[in-house]
Amino acid sequence: MAAIAARGSVAPGTHHRLMHDISTCCTGQEVHFRRSPGVSRLPILAVCRRLCTLCSKMTPFRAVIPSASATFRNPCKACNWHGRASPSTQFSKSRDPEAISFPGFLAIRPGGKQHQKGAHSSATFSSTASMALSVAAAASATSLLCSIAVSQRQGWGHLGSFSSTGLIPLPRRLTSDCRRSSQLHVVRNVTTVKSSVATKPAGAIRKIQRMLESRERSAVEITEEYLSRVGALEPSLHSFLHVASDDEMLTQAAALDRHLAEGKELAALGPLAGVPTGVKDNICTKGMPTTAGSKILEGYRPPYDASVVKRIKDAGALVVGKTNLDEFGMGSSTENSAYFRTANPWDLSRVPGGSSGGSAAAVAANQCVAALGSDTGGSIRLPASFCGLVGLKPTYGRVSRLGLIGYASSLDTIGVLAQSVEDAAIMMGVISGQDICDSTSSHSEVPDYTAGLEPLDSFSSKPLKGVRLGIIKETIGEGDGLEEGVIRGGVDSGVINAIKDAGRHLEELGATLDEVSLPTFALGLPAYYVLATSEASSNLARYDGVRYGLREGGEDNGLAGMYKETRRRGLGPEVKRRILMGTYALSAGYYDAYYKKAQQVRTLVQQDLVRALSIFDALLLPTAPTAAFRLGEKITEPLSMYVGDMMTVNVNLAGLPALVVPCGTVPGGPKGLPVGLQLIGRAFGEGQLLRYGHIFEQTAPVRLGPLPELIPA
Amino acid sequence: MHPSAAHAISWSGVQRSSAASICLCPPAERVACSGGATGGQPRVHSLWGPPQQRRDVNGGANRFPTRRQVPPPKGCVCDALPKETGMKSLSVRGKEEGCQGGGGGGRRRLLLLSRGSGASWTTSGPSSSRTAESWANHCCRTLLTVRAASTATDVAEAATEYEAVIGLETHVQLAAKTKAFCSCPSEFGAEPNSNVCPVCMGLPGTLPVLNEKVLELAVRTSLALGCNIARTSKFDRKQYFYPDLPKGYQISQFDEPLATGGHVDIDLPVESGGGHCRVGITRAHVEEDAGKIVYAGADRLSGSEYTQVDLNRAGIPVLEIVSEPDMRTGLQAAEYASEVQRIVRYIGVSNGNMQEGSMRCDVNVSVRPKGRAKLGTKVEIKNMNSFSAIQKAIDFEIVRQVELLKEGKGDDICQETRLWDEGNQQTIAMRSKEGLADYRYFPEPDLREVVLAEEYIDRVRQTVPELPHEKRRRYEAAGLSMKDVLVLANDVDVAEYFEAVLACGTDVKSAANWIMGDVTAFLKANKMTVRDMKMLPSSLAELISLIEDKTISGKIGKEILPELLTTGTAPRKIVEAKGLLQISDPAALEAIIDEVLAANPKQLQDYRQGKTKLQGFFTGQVMKKSGGKANPVLMNEILVRKLNSG
Numbered sequence A: 001m002a003a004i005a006a007r008g009s010v011a012p013g014t015h016h017r018l019m020h021d022i023s024t025c026c027t028g029q030e031v032h033f034r035r036s037p038g039v040s041r042l043p044i045l046a047v048c049r050r051l052c053t054l055c056s057k058m059t060p061f062r063a064v065i066p067s068a069s070a071t072f073r074n075p076c077k078a079c080n081w082h083g084r085a086s087p088s089t090q091f092s093k094s095r096d097p098e099a100i101s102f103p104g105f106l107a108i109r110p111g112g113k114q115h116q117k118g119a120h121s122s123a124t125f126s127s128t129a130s131m132a133l134s135v136a137a138a139a140s141a142t143s144l145l146c147s148i149a150v151s152q153r154q155g156w157g158h159l160g161s162f163s164s165t166g167l168i169p170l171p172r173r174l175t176s177d178c179r180r181s182s183q184l185h186v187v188r189n190v191t192t193v194k195s196s197v198a199t200k201p202a203g204a205i206r207k208i209q210r211m212l213e214s215r216e217r218s219a220v221e222i223t224e225e226y227l228s229r230v231g232a233l234e235p236s237l238h239s240f241l242h243v244a245s246d247d248e249m250l251t252q253a254a255a256l257d258r259h260l261a262e263g264k265e266l267a268a269l270g271p272l273a274g275v276p277t278g279v280k281d282n283i284c285t286k287g288m289p290t291t292a293g294s295k296i297l298e299g300y301r302p303p304y305d306a307s308v309v310k311r312i313k314d315a316g317a318l319v320v321g322k323t324n325l326d327e328f329g330m331g332s333s334t335e336n337s338a339y340f341r342t343a344n345p346w347d348l349s350r351v352p353g354g355s356s357g358g359s360a361a362a363v364a365a366n367q368c369v370a371a372l373g374s375d376t377g378g379s380i381r382l383p384a385s386f387c388g389l390v391g392l393k394p395t396y397g398r399v400s401r402l403g404l405i406g407y408a409s410s411l412d413t414i415g416v417l418a419q420s421v422e423d424a425a426i427m428m429g430v431i432s433g434q435d436i437c438d439s440t441s442s443h444s445e446v447p448d449y450t451a452g453l454e455p456l457d458s459f460s461s462k463p464l465k466g467v468r469l470g471i472i473k474e475t476i477g478e479g480d481g482l483e484e485g486v487i488r489g490g491v492d493s494g495v496i497n498a499i500k501d502a503g504r505h506l507e508e509l510g511a512t513l514d515e516v517s518l519p520t521f522a523l524g525l526p527a528y529y530v531l532a533t534s535e536a537s538s539n540l541a542r543y544d545g546v547r548y549g550l551r552e553g554g555e556d557n558g559l560a561g562m563y564k565e566t567r568r569r570g571l572g573p574e575v576k577r578r579i580l581m582g583t584y585a586l587s588a589g590y591y592d593a594y595y596k597k598a599q600q601v602r603t604l605v606q607q608d609l610v611r612a613l614s615i616f617d618a619l620l621l622p623t624a625p626t627a628a629f630r631l632g633e634k635i636t637e638p639l640s641m642y643v644g645d646m647m648t649v650n651v652n653l654a655g656l657p658a659l660v661v662p663c664g665t666v667p668g669g670p671k672g673l674p675v676g677l678q679l680i681g682r683a684f685g686e687g688q689l690l691r692y693g694h695i696f697e698q699t700a701p702v703r704l705g706p707l708p709e710l711i712p713a
Numbered sequence B: 001m002h003p004s005a006a007h008a009i010s011w012s013g014v015q016r017s018s019a020a021s022i023c024l025c026p027p028a029e030r031v032a033c034s035g036g037a038t039g040g041q042p043r044v045h046s047l048w049g050p051p052q053q054r055r056d057v058n059g060g061a062n063r064f065p066t067r068r069q070v071p072p073p074k075g076c077v078c079d080a081l082p083k084e085t086g087m088k089s090l091s092v093r094g095k096e097e098g099c100q101g102g103g104g105g106g107r108r109r110l111l112l113l114s115r116g117s118g119a120s121w122t123t124s125g126p127s128s129s130r131t132a133e134s135w136a137n138h139c140c141r142t143l144l145t146v147r148a149a150s151t152a153t154d155v156a157e158a159a160t161e162y163e164a165v166i167g168l169e170t171h172v173q174l175a176a177k178t179k180a181f182c183s184c185p186s187e188f189g190a191e192p193n194s195n196v197c198p199v200c201m202g203l204p205g206t207l208p209v210l211n212e213k214v215l216e217l218a219v220r221t222s223l224a225l226g227c228n229i230a231r232t233s234k235f236d237r238k239q240y241f242y243p244d245l246p247k248g249y250q251i252s253q254f255d256e257p258l259a260t261g262g263h264v265d266i267d268l269p270v271e272s273g274g275g276h277c278r279v280g281i282t283r284a285h286v287e288e289d290a291g292k293i294v295y296a297g298a299d300r301l302s303g304s305e306y307t308q309v310d311l312n313r314a315g316i317p318v319l320e321i322v323s324e325p326d327m328r329t330g331l332q333a334a335e336y337a338s339e340v341q342r343i344v345r346y347i348g349v350s351n352g353n354m355q356e357g358s359m360r361c362d363v364n365v366s367v368r369p370k371g372r373a374k375l376g377t378k379v380e381i382k383n384m385n386s387f388s389a390i391q392k393a394i395d396f397e398i399v400r401q402v403e404l405l406k407e408g409k410g411d412d413i414c415q416e417t418r419l420w421d422e423g424n425q426q427t428i429a430m431r432s433k434e435g436l437a438d439y440r441y442f443p444e445p446d447l448r449e450v451v452l453a454e455e456y457i458d459r460v461r462q463t464v465p466e467l468p469h470e471k472r473r474r475y476e477a478a479g480l481s482m483k484d485v486l487v488l489a490n491d492v493d494v495a496e497y498f499e500a501v502l503a504c505g506t507d508v509k510s511a512a513n514w515i516m517g518d519v520t521a522f523l524k525a526n527k528m529t530v531r532d533m534k535m536l537p538s539s540l541a542e543l544i545s546l547i548e549d550k551t552i553s554g555k556i557g558k559e560i561l562p563e564l565l566t567t568g569t570a571p572r573k574i575v576e577a578k579g580l581l582q583i584s585d586p587a588a589l590e591a592i593i594d595e596v597l598a599a600n601p602k603q604l605q606d607y608r609q610g611k612t613k614l615q616g617f618f619t620g621q622v623m624k625k626s627g628g629k630a631n632p633v634l635m636n637e638i639l640v641r642k643l644n645s646g
């Protein structure tokens, strides 16, 4: 009397009868292909290769597309298909929305038992003991970095045994000809190009809006201007991996003009109406190629917009294109892009910083007004500093990560690069806020970030009166590394001077400035590289050639061969290095020594920063030890590249917000190289940071001059 | 690239045109999580989202609880592949027949051989000796009557010197409407890859959001298993490469599972000697299922031409229940598994269907000489899709290992995964575990930890109905035999029906007899279930009372039962409509008897001359004449009086 019995099993054989089906091939033609009825519409391992016989391109059939009805059969109750939260969606408020915490965050208790989530604000451990522990962790993590760097130089041989753990065997030689010329189509020929960065930072977004509102210029005119600049500068800059077609852009601009002509208020069209915006290529854009700078995703077009992209589009922004980056955001120079290198507009022989180098170069060269970037260990701030821009890395959880191609989930944040603090504030206001599709996004309220940005003429003589600032001692020590805790190798003296000058200027504005020592500061870097690579090894496991993107080798070598070949050919050397490191760090027997210790160090770093921020309103430090370095200068030295991140990674480990504003230049290039001042704020204190940054920016005694001429005569 | 070209094809395999929007939403039943943390302390999640699928489950003894909302399954094509394994090997077949591919040579296809298993860390610890010993003493006798006739003697022999230590890992698919971390329906039997979205296909940039219903069902199951629910638990990533695993990792729980330390109480079948057992539960944790590999061109792996992936099942919520190594025989293991199935069906968290793969069991078996504390080498068995297969596989494996030990070939027993080959009734080596798979677990950074409030757990506790073993104890106390108890309490629907009949005031024994006798027989003959039958419990109670108060005869009762079962008409109505009321009026009976006597003068004369055996003949004739409606007692009384009065 079984209540539920299996009935109606399908007769054997019916599944496997082959039949013809019709689908659309990549040329848009209908193609007949065979399938077996029981297993239709599969993301297919091998079958698809043969299917498209009408055109030579096989790729579209790699993933066979379910019919539209299949998509609609599962309507989403929560958002009605458009990511909107239904009214019934309720979120309970936590008691302190200001506090943040991270997945997998470890705190150390005296007993050494781990897995206490979140950080205790009061330190319960003896500082000596914990320091010993953390130093040990840092040391072991450094040795991991070193050993891997060494192994990289010596070939992969002795680490090859990892293949039994599901790791992808990596190639012995790194391919050098992975770059190719621009895949852009030049928009139109322009004879003269204003390479502009205003000497006085002015809000470019507001300016565009004023022009639109007064009908001084139409959206189409503005768009054409930017498109022409994109076309003219791309051959020398290579900021974009993909540029939207002029049709696409101009149609949207024309629609905007039409709305305005019909008498619609500009405000009703969104805070970014008519603003040409760049999007880093690791942020998904529906229908627009999104490769994360990797060959393995070449030609991949996401079926959905990232939450931030949806938000800026809803706010009226025009997406100019997808900006270049280090593959999957792994790098500090944008030289790790699988497609081409981006140049720094201040000196075409130098890197723009990374990984959001394309975004930074594009904004600096005014190819777009502002750009979205992502910051896992400094990927917004470093390029902002190198390219003389404002860069804001928000608090973890402030901006939805949905649609950001994951590198290290617990560190990744999406932020903005802009020419002025005001632009950054407007952009932040648009992209911030909770997203029900991102469990780690915060529900804390989004303030009006532009509210605190007063115009220059309304400043009092001491606009920063009462603001307590701390300058992190370890980051401005000129020592040779012998002094305890001072960052090894030291920081460029020109950079230190620029930061100290900025500090003095802030004091003149009324702030109090003290030195603060953070003994754990130097420990962040190795911990960061252990954690980030561990998560990367996991997040990148999905690029296996089964469902989308590149697939290689499956025809001849079976499944393992397909995995190997796909990942060997699809992933770049830096990505492989990090996957290898992360896989190693998570392996049985090494987990406690690396991953767990790194989590403990992370907790220490966060506690130190939070403690310092309980005394100071913001912390000052350089963004990078140097200004922009030369293309190729560090590409063969992964460790020296990693060291360049030492000023930025702690902020990600702690999940705090940080703002970079230009604060001067050092000699180099035709017109000097910009240096950025980094301000670290309290969790969800972006508004405060933007206010300080705005006051600094508007009153700064040293301003960046115009960009050098970018078009060769 | 031109925009129209950009939209013509989605390369994701999810959607084809720009007109169709894609859903990235979290499950409709998702956990309503708080955004920030509290004061530097761990986050607090309130799990008091609005209940969405909550059904009224009541544990009352005499009420007829609402039916489960789990829809009855349709169809079954599951090939019951072993789960959560690492990838092992692959070979490639050349050329397939009928290849119509353009441009030359036969396309080669992937052929996946098999998936090896990973280390089953969950049961690798030493067994709990207390329970193990008490069990061994209590249950060894059942070895003598195991069902696998072919090996019964071997098993009995094996048990004289050796004892087996058995633990089970049971995967139960939780009956939430949507998948664990996205909003796709979790229905069974949909067209391949129709219940997929960017999240469960592992597209770049997608993020999981926990389905709150999954948590509720998992907590309910854990409570039913007597587990302690962790106030704080978290999700981890279990990493391995396999084409049915879209993200390259499975979201599971590693070192902080949802539940720990429960137990299951078992009553062994009476035919096997009976007895009660208790099996410990080590832990229960939530995880997502992988997709399904489809071997095209053949029913199974061997002979298939190529391999395809169906991701409908990817992301379906599963609760993995890990038992203590408390079992000693295949029978105990099979009974444990069937008790788990009974529990999940009772509490409405799963249909527990093994053929569909809604419930899957992996078994760990080791053998050691009696009296030795150290455990033998553990072998894992997979691919059993029925309880009897579990029993047979274990018994086979015990005998195999004992024989090896007896021959001094103990070293040949290696830690490996074996598959149960139903056709040949044996276990076959699938993959050795020499290179233990390293799943590189680490905390899932895309999900927050799960923090359960005390009141939430209490509220879920309210929804746990009476459990099978509690029901059995109650039935036993009501005076039913153990055999009847096991039958009635086996199926929650039957038990509910039975109790509903009792609620109408029917006597326990007659209700049990009717349900286990004629009703079951009819359902079986017509391949129906209790749910299919139309007869209300009150109708059966009425039928029984009609018989008991002699309104109809038992014979009539049995005759009208099929009609009751198929039409649902009230028994009294049928009886009245058909004029089947028992004739208890002496005058009417006398008239019939008189007629019969008058029609059979010869027999009457014989009777009166001493052939008293003929009374039976007259009884039959009267019954026939009355259409079976004569009250037999009264009729006999009158008949005897009339026969003898002549």
Ligand SMILES: [Zn+2]
Residues within 6 Å of the ligand: B179, B182, B183, B184, B195, B196, B197, B198, B199, B200, B201, B315
């Ligand atoms: Zn889904």
